[in-house]
Amino acid sequence: xxxxxxxxxxxxxxxxxxxxxxxxxxxxxxxxxxxxxxxxxxxxxxxxxxxxxxxxxxxxxxxxxxxxxxxxxxxxxxxxxxxxxxxxxxxxxxxxxxxxxxxxxxxxxxxxxxxxxxxxxxxxxxxxxxxxxxxxxxxxxxxxxxxxxxxxxxxxxxxxxxxxxxxxxxxxxxxxxxxxxxxxxxxxxxxxxxxxxxxxxxxxxxxxxxxxxxxxxxxxxxxxxxxxxxxxxxxxxxxxxxxxxxxx
Numbered sequence: 001x002x003x004x005x006x007x008x009x010x011x012x013x014x015x016x017x018x019x020x021x022x023x024x025x026x027x028x029x030x031x032x033x034x035x036x037x038x039x040x041x042x043x044x045x046x047x048x049x050x051x052x053x054x055x056x057x058x059x060x061x062x063x064x065x066x067x068x069x070x071x072x073x074x075x076x077x078x079x080x081x082x083x084x085x086x087x088x089x090x091x092x093x094x095x096x097x098x099x100x101x102x103x104x105x106x107x108x109x110x111x112x113x114x115x116x117x118x119x120x121x122x123x124x125x126x127x128x129x130x131x132x133x134x135x136x137x138x139x140x141x142x143x144x145x146x147x148x149x150x151x152x153x154x155x156x157x158x159x160x161x162x163x164x165x166x167x168x169x170x171x172x173x174x175x176x177x178x179x180x181x182x183x184x185x186x187x188x189x190x191x192x193x194x195x196x197x198x199x200x201x202x203x204x205x206x207x208x209x210x211x212x213x214x215x216x217x218x219x220x221x222x223x224x225x226x227x228x229x230x231x232x233x234x235x236x237x238x239x240x241x242x243x244x245x246x247x248x
Contacts, residue, residue, distance in 0.1 A: 005083075007197060017224075019123065035216065053091035059098050066100050067100070069100075069105070069248070072097075072101060073097075073105070073109045076097045076109055076110070076113065077094060077109045077110075077112055077113035077116070078091050078096065078111065078113065079093050079115045080093055080110060080114050080116070080117055081116035081117045081120065082118050082120075083113075083114075083117045083168060084118075084120050084121040084124065084168045084171065085120070085124075090114070090147060090167070091164075091199055091208075093110070093113075093201035094106075094110040094114075094196055094203070095197075095199045095203035095206070096203060097109045097110045097200055097202025097203060098199060098200030098201060098202060098204040099203035099204060100203075100207070100208055101200075102204055103197075103200050103201055103204040105202075106196075106200035106203060106204060107193075107196045107197045107200040108196075108202075110192075110195075110196035110199060110200055111189075111192050111193050111196040112123060112234050114188075114192040114195070114196060115189065115192055116189065117168075117171075118171045118192065119173045119185075119190045120183055121168055121174075121175065121225075122171050122172070122174055122175035122181075123175060124175060124180075125171070125172035125173060125174060125175025125176035125178065126175040126178065126179075127175075128172075128176070129176045130142075130176055133145075133169060133173055133176060134170055137144060140224070141165075141166065142169075142171065143191055144166075144174075145160070145166070145170060145173045147163055148160065149173070149177065153177060154174075154183040154184065154186075154187050155187060156170065157170050157171065157174060157184070157187045157188055157191055158187055158190065158191045161188070161191035161192065161194075162191075162195050162215075162245040166209075171184075171188065171217065183242025204207075
């Protein structure tokens with residue numbers, strides 16, 4: 001039976017062919033992400049438990065005399081706009097926007113910065129193409145993005161928007177694949193709004209409760225949950241194919 005024509009709004013991915021050893025590389029990639037996540041968790045939680053009192057005191061002082069709102073918005077929005085090019089901890093920045101500016105203004109600043117960063121990533125992908133993507137994430141992750149775009153169309157951006165590294169790579173991928181701008185902007189606007197509101201609400205709640213533990217827990221757990229939501233279904237499909245059952 002002939003296959004259905006591809007969705008015109010889906011990006012046309014750079015060529016990614018199956019090569020021997022791909023499953024082993026996928027397993028190594030999963031182990032690498034797990035190791036990185038564990039090290040990140042230790043890097044955040046160990047200083048918290050060692051310096052909890054000092055961090056709480058610093059947070060109270062910052063909240064008691066916050067910097068000017070306009071300057072805070074420009075700095076945090078600018079950091080998020082440059083996230084695709086710089087190693088910016090976007091979850092921390094968006095959470096800080098909620099803590100320092102409140103829920104609604106924090107959401108607006110985070111959303112505007114993430115939209116600027118998304119547009120920059122799209123333009124970078126349109127100009128640099130597949131080589132920039134390969135340098136960014138490697139062949140295994142590039143193949144994962146291609147499979148997700150083929151399966152979900154432009155909504156694959158929504159799937160990856162909360163995942164560290166793949167969030168930035170997905171918008172570059174969309175530009176490299178020449179996704180229509182209207183579809184790109186629509187999906188990224190929705191995804192960025194949801195993520196901005198979530199982290200801003202976390203920051204505003206942590207500021208209201210003066211809880212550094214809530215702040216750090218959210219910054220670590222929310223990206224980890226997004227990563228699991230992306231990775232686990234793929235592992236289940238791979239296991240189903242290995243058993244000979246049709247993947248769902």
